[in-house]
Amino acid sequence: MISNIKRPTLVIRESVCRANIDRMLSKAKASDVIFRPHFKTHQSLDTGQWFREAGVDRITVSSAAMAQRFASAGWSDISIAFPANLREIAEYDRLAKEIRLNLLADSVETIKELTTNMSHQAGIFIEIDCGYGRSGARYDDHERINAVIDQVRRSGKLVFKGFLTHSGDTYHAAGPEGVRNIHDESLARLNRLKNEHSSSFPGLIISVGDTPSCSIVEDLGDADEIRPGNFVYYDLMQYRLGACELNDIAVSVACPVAGIYPLRDELVVYGGAVHLSKEYLDGEEKHFGLVVRYTDGGWSDPLPNTRLLSLSQEHGIIRTDSDTLSSIHTGDILGILPVHSCLTANLLGKDTLMI
């Protein structure tokens, strides 16, 4: 019950989450691609269960610890979509004994270390940097890519599964058309690699991941697997990109009102950087979140003229207009739609309310 909330709490609308899952699953089926959702956004066994009930049996995570947690909850086919950490090979090996495990690598050194120190079989995706510039061998660095493939071939115990990318640059695209362009270019680059190597490695797959592409692009059939994560909750960043509607956002943060300041048309909520993260949306009206009121079973549209102006550790300052301010009282609960739900859910994992 919202009315029982005492501290900043992640409120999750189950029906919206399930609809987000169903919509993405349907698109994956229609596009004939494997659906391997990323669980780093929610990190929740309960939310994971909704995926399972929808028929999902393959997942993506971002750390060995997260893989262990979901493996213990019965998930048996997991990709860890982070460059294989040479300091956790023992953890990977234990996982590979229990479940079907895929790891990421982009260097000969990593393949050598995995080969030497693992005793169980694991799949390997070669991570490709299609232009985002985070991790992965650059799509046109054939020397590096070929050397990694060669090392996998010689390993004996690692199975080359395909090429994987995360086009995180879609988050900085100007809008849906920009997202589509990045997606198309990434896929063209990955498909060139796949075609080049599929005679030696039949069955290679191409795995792509970001929520903006997977939400905006109608037909994902040029990929073989999709790994979106954020879409389960969505957030204001995705809304601004055109990746979701406002009412697809499945989470808000319930915050008690702690102070009312009519002299500056502002109020302070108990809800700060340790609850929401310091992610913000830039622009004319930079903000750290928008403000909603809770209703029966959900919440309102964002209040007009109202935004989360700044955050310190536990304080959130909301600027509004005098009419709105006069309707709010100390001790009320307001909701904040988060800018980046992955970081917010990570911070509030233990303080969660399902509605």
Added chain:
Amino acid sequence: MISNIKRPTLVIRESVCRANIDRMLSKAKASDVIFRPHFKTHQSLDTGQWFREAGVDRITVSSAAMAQRFASAGWSDISIAFPANLREIAEYDRLAKEIRLNLLADSVETIKELTTNMSHQAGIFIEIDCGYGRSGARYDDHERINAVIDQVRRSGKLVFKGFLTHSGDTYHAAGPEGVRNIHDESLARLNRLKNEHSSSFPGLIISVGDTPSCSIVEDLGDADEIRPGNFVYYDLMQYRLGACELNDIAVSVACPVAGIYPLRDELVVYGGAVHLSKEYLDGEEKHFGLVVRYTDGGWSDPLPNTRLLSLSQEHGIIRTDSDTLSSIHTGDILGILPVHSCLTANLLGKDTLMI
């Protein structure tokens, strides 16, 4: 041991922490002010123990939960320096039964609710906004301040302790002179209020809090109590303000190197926004942290030409020069000096190494 680290880990230099504590305690003694350090930065019972060993017996926290945690560890005089949360009055009342508890209020409504719903005595600081514009009654809003004081007087069970402010605007000062000016102005405003009311309430105190002021101002004697928190660890934000030296920074985040990218003089560490927070330092070379190497018992100065360029959930991208890059290998451990140690320590509380 740094060499055993597998995942992003907060490394705390005990000797530096203890020196930071001793220095601030000495300054408080020399200035003849009460030292009530804020424990929200470290939130650690171990670090708290170093304060106790230095002779500290009064502390500040920012939530009822934090107060409960430190009360259970034997701390018996605690101020909760956040506007009293009307949804946690039962928690406050339980605390007030066990320990000497001070709460913050800036409205008549809050005092009324506390009076009605608490059965044990608590101290009340009236929070004053001296210009920062976060929480508190504005220093010149005499009508509001007088009404709150009057309500406290009538409560019977709440004890008016004094005026409290947090001059967080010092974090945005241009340098030490700017910090001093904000500090002096805040204290002048608080002392006017104290003088106005001390005939009716003898023994009223003035409590100020921010680390920049408490570090930079030589004589804190115009206050009666100081509540700095960040100084126990310091960070790059404090260093840039001139509040500490580089080697006063007592924490770094040890991160395994996950990928090396010579084509762009960059590398990726396992260490992202869920470990460091998204706090950054602006300027010509915007960054999310600087990079150090671990040495016997500590770490180096920041590596030249090297900075943490961007963060996603678990990835940190470090830009450097080709010479430095060629000396780093996948699986190495690098240290990141955090921009804002409060948020970083909050994220890594469970993954900590004392050296």
